[in-house]
Amino acid sequence: MSxxxxxxxxxKLxxxxxxxEDEDKIVILVPPVNTSTGAALLALWAGILFAQSEQPEVDAENLGRIAVGEENWEIVNELRSAESSAIINAAIFWNSQGGGIEIVEQMLRDGLPKARAALSEANGLAAALSALQTLLDGASVSQTPSPVVTPDTPIQVGISGSFGTLHPTSQPHSKD
Structure with missing residues (x-):
């Protein structure tokens, strides 16, 4: 990374x-956002992070655009991918509720996962992030089905409960 x-x-950030000393250095001044916008940024970020966004691509662009400031968006889009990503994430971590320069510095020093964990911790989302990471880690460990279940294993369809077992009908009801 650059x-x-x-x-x-x-x-500003x-x-x-x-x-x-580089003659081609680029300086971006990220304006601060107000408290309600910082909370909205956090909500967008968490929605994307926890797969609760109905339009993740749209929300991600809005998140970045609001975090870096409209006046910087064109400049950010002209950067190389790694630079753009780092600038957008820095702006998100700085402007989101619970964020700040410490988390931005942590991201630049220790990487995105550490900064993500710090922002989650600052906003009471650490347990949810940990559970998500455990789930994702478990899914990546074993992609093979359990030896107990095979494609030929019959699966009983129905809902069992205190009122007995409800079975779906194999034929639709007719109105005769």
């Missing part, structure tokens, strides 16, 4: 791509 640094400059 050399990206972050610091607060007044009320200053993100610099490249070294200070």
């Amino acid at each position: 050399n990206i640094t972050a610091r607060e400059k007044g009320r 200053e993100l610099t791509i490249g070294a200070d």
